[in-house]
Amino acid sequence: MKYTLRQLEVFLAAAHTENITRAAGLLSMSQSAASGALKELEQQFDVQLFDRVGKRLQINELGRALRPEAERLLEQAKAFEQALAQHTDIGQIKVGATLTIGNYLAVEIVARYMAEQPGARVHLEVANTEAITSKVLDFELDIGLIEGDYHHPDLDIVPWRDDELVVFCSPDNPLAKRRRVSDAELIAQPWILRERGSGTRQAFDRALHGLLPQLQIALELQHTEAIKRAVAADLGLGCLSAITLEEAFHRGRLVPLQTEPKDFRRHFYFVLHKQKYRSAGIQRWLDLCREG
Known part of the structure; x- marks a missing residue:
């Protein structure tokens, strides 16, 4: 075999850090040893896996194509090592x-x-x-x-x-006493929502796509608990996964709202x-x- 597992480790660490010194640090090696291992791997097969831009190593097309195979080989080697150790350390x-x-x-x-x-x-x-x-x-x-x-x-x-989102409000909000909330009432209220890029926000936008241009989005927060506290303080309506709201509903800190038919289901x-x-x-x- 013309390559070693150590060479593959150096290759992957360099792909991750884009710097041979940092790659050496991750592997507890000297910079010269890591650099030598990578150079030897490339020379053995007469290939170049990175483009050198100053001190930065930028993985090239060949390197990107081989990276998954290197990952797989190392994972298999780790699994083999665990089998030899009779599962005393599963990693x-x-x-x-x-x-x-x-x-x-x-x-x-x-x-x-x-x-x-x-x-x-x-x-x-x-x-x-x-x-x-x-x-x-x-x-x-x-x-x-x-x-x-x-x-x-x-x-x-x-x-x-499966999962499902629920629209909710503070017990002090006038909508808390309504059996069903209309679209017009949803539009009239400010909203406290998750940030774009989150799965919860994606599901919310899909469920209320027809109303989105008219909604008043007061706050966008990254944390579920922050949204719940903001809604409990009656700063606006919220919409989160049902599993995040069970305790707050049980204690009466927040109130679920029944809206006009919308698909809040997701996976x-x-x-x-x-x-x-x-x-x-x-x-x-x-x-x-x-x-x-």
Whole structure:
């Protein structure tokens, strides 16, 4: 074999950092050793994987084409190493989740995953749909759990579970006592919404597409709890996933509103890179999500 796993690690670290010094730091190597490993890999096959722009390494077309294969080989090597160790250390799984899923569903799944597999480590990153899918595409995350519809030729988008948005208000808002709220009343109220790029905002815009040009959007916030507090303070109406509102409705801090017929249904999805090796850890994570 003309290449080593270490050379592949240097190649991937350089693709991620775009700098050989930072790549060496990630791998706890000297700069000269990392540079030598990358140079040797390219020379052995008479190829160039990066364009050198000053101190920056910019991955070229060939490098981008080979990157998924290198990722897959390293993942398989890690899985083989785990098998040799008889699963005493199953390694780390890197999961990304959108805010609704991360704050209300993913933590419980992390707890179950770690409880049944002692020694397991889960890195959980919470961000909006655009950020999570971007990191899955760049192999920074093993799997994403997202709320919004998303399409990319390099990603597998797999349906997971159903969800539904709910329009809500403060108990002090006059609409709280109405059995049904008209479109005209929705237009007359200010709104506190999630930011663009989030799956929740995408579903809201789709459900109210006919009213969007007339809506008064007072605030756009990144955090679900901030939106709930703003609505509880009667700064406007909100619209969030039903799973984020159950406790607030039960305690009477917020009130659900029945609107004229609109489709607030949506789906949660798994997102994985098509070239990503599906390790035993990833498969078990998917199973636990489906069991819940």
